[in-house]
Amino acid sequence: MYPKSLKNLIESFKLLPGIGDKTAERLAFYLINEEEEKTTFFAESIKEAKEKIRKCSICNSITDQEICDICNNHLREKDLLCVVEDPKSIFLFEKVGTYNGEYHVIDGLISPLDGIDPDDIGLEKLVKRIQKGNYKEIIIAVKPSIEGETTALYIKKIIEDMKIKVTRIASGIPIGTDIEFIDSMTLERALTDRKEIE
């Protein structure tokens, strides 16, 4: 029913997560009414991002160079390494702005049930980096879940001999959230990890 080229555009939008038939139609109709300058920018951005974006050869974050800006920054603290499961986490921490160490992106989390073993998430590269470096502390900043805990414990175990402090970011009740909305696992954790008021 739709002209072929409009249909392709709608199908394109439907490739994206959380975008169904109706939204895809709405976005496609919107876009074809935009100025050509904007649609060209959009199309070029997709191509360029796909062509240029690659993994930093040191930390696996995304970059358009060989080595990302953070790994290249000699003002970052070289004895702190924060392990995340996704390049996006890095940008979130950087927005917060209080952390000034290095990062390392692992490729997801260990999940025996899904057949994801330690080998599958690139822990070997992480260990090599830690061995070569001079780190005092490894901060595990992955999602608090069974998979996250498993991964954190595994990393702790494989670098045990190196006598480096391994920490994980705190879990608990998000600031500003009513306790009644919190699941029992988080409540349990919040209780266990309680901190003395000083």
Place this chain on the structure above:
Amino acid sequence: MYPKSLKNLIESFKLLPGIGDKTAERLAFYLINEEEEKTTFFAESIKEAKEKIRKCSICNSITDQEICDICNNHLREKDLLCVVEDPKSIFLFEKVGTYNGEYHVIDGLISPLDGIDPDDIGLEKLVKRIQKGNYKEIIIAVKPSIEGETTALYIKKIIEDMKIKVTRIASGIPIGTDIEFIDSMTLERALTDRKEIE
């Protein structure tokens, strides 16, 4: 902070309606992880849709030809014309599938408060088409609003001499909606336009 090419992709998504910073980031991160085949299809679809989609020279609907499929279809009833305010309405009516006449897209609705006069929405072209055609009925299928009513009445008035029936699609309570959620203008209309049960 983000690599330039990723930033451009995020900005591109933010051009779209209803897509803010967070969603744009999510979609951009998603897209750069997709296979190149898909991202190329996406980029090409945008370019092609913008290049090829144009207005049907008869009805103003969108098409990638000179004349759209509906205007070209000799099996459509040539004595029925449905006036809509947006090409999208046509595709919605076609999905319903019960209407088999022709369509005409006007360029929005008359709105004196916004400075949109009858001349601005292409009514001249509509009138010429009606004069040249052999229509028994013109169905006004625009949004029921002050602007919609004004536009419908204006069309009725300018073709008054032609002795063609002018109708508008029914307003009222949507099927399956509780009356308590209906605004009073719709309720009033639903009451006025009540139909005898036969």
